[in-house]
Amino acid sequence: MVRNLLDCNRVAHLGLFITGIRLLHGRRVFGDATAGLAHDLLTTFYRDHEMFYKYQQNYVLHLHIHYAEIYQNHGSLCNINTFSQEDIMGAVSKCKHGSRYWGDQLAFYLNIDFALKNSQQYEESAYSIFGSEGVFDETTLPVELIQVISSVHTSLCHCHDLNQCIKFYRRFRNKKQIVYHSLAYTKRQSSVSYFVKYNSLFGIIITFMSCDDKQYAIIKRHAVKKKFSDYFVSSPYHSLLSKPIDTFFFVLEKQSLQFDVVDVYSSLDMCIVIEEDDCFIVSPLSIYHEHD
Ligand SMILES: [Zn+2]
Ligand SMILES: [Zn+2]
The missing domain is CATH 2.30.30 (SH3 type barrels.)
Structure with a gap:
């Protein structure tokens, strides 16, 4: 493990980043305090970054202090990652017809999706497409x-x-x-x-x-x-x-x-x-x- 290769302080500093991201990634582990705690970890990571990595303080590093705010406004990172976005863009481009009224079509297909999802719970499990x-x-x-x-x-x-x-x-x-x-x-x-x-x-x-x-x-x-x-x-x-x-x-x-x-x-x-x-x-x- 890394702790055998790097010194303790450096690993702990990296731990600030990993734990901060883990907090923002999934469920609200500490309820309403989750974002604040993650913010403390990530800002400390940002503050001391130069002690461990010389001349590597770039714009992306700065963005870490805004993650908690994004989390407060838009929810966990697992729900706003690019994969889900790409998924929905792919689905939209596959289902669209013609060159106009894409908004209406999008709403139409999403409604079908929701209806199918909601009806699933009434199905007999033996007939379900799932196991x-x-x-x-x-x-x-x-x-x-x-x-x-x-x-x-x-x-x-x-x-x-x-x-x-x-x-x-x-x-x-x-x-x-x-x-x-x-x-x-x-x-x-x-x-x-x-x-x-x-x-x-x-x-x-x-x-x-x-x-x-x-x-x-x-x-x-x-x-x-x-x-x-x-x-x-x-x-x-x-x-x-x-x-x-x-x-x-x-x-x-x-x-x-x-x-x-x-x-x-x-x-x-x-x-x-x-x-x-x-x-x-x-x-x-x-x-x-x-x-x-
Ligand atoms: Zn900023
Ligand atoms: Zn028995």
Whole structure:
């Protein structure tokens, strides 16, 4: 990781920028205080830029002090990025006819779009063009769970036939059509698609299962090792940085000692994971409709 290559203050200074942008990018993590906090981080980044980078203070750097205002006026950066704009421009140019009344046509097609979107919730899921929600892609009991599965079963169900009762699945699709992978899903190749945040805990989804008409994820929990901001204790930016950076980045133990059985419909946030020698650094995705 960069902290091994650069000195602590320089990394912390860069952290001001990254955390500031993360704050403005997704949900209002700190409510109405979000923009103000991001502004403090970005203006401090701007103020001290010259201490770390000589002769590189250009106009784009100056614009950082206006980001919070743009956020206040127009919303999160994820909603005003160029990809969505290009998307809609493409859609408009494809649907237009003739050379006049483009405004009316645009409104016409947008109305059709909204109508289709609204009607979708009345559709039977079996007829939906989307896949139906729930666990799918059946598999067998993962080796890791042989020891614990009977105690998991007794905690969930009173029947006596575990083999008939519990079924295992590789994947799960939630109400928003987001597909979660478990470790048992091998077609993911090298991508880490099975690491999630649930409540305030983190872990690897070993498998999905159904039991007694309910669906669960069995998650191998990785405990929080220390605060991410602890890497920057010696930096002058620590007090400013610690609160926001600790909501986006987490340092976890590599050893796991515990399995949790979690309702699949409770909130599972996918995480980006970086493996270090002595820990995992994870960051939950802040928004799903674009890459983070
Ligand atoms: Zn200006
Ligand atoms: Zn049972």
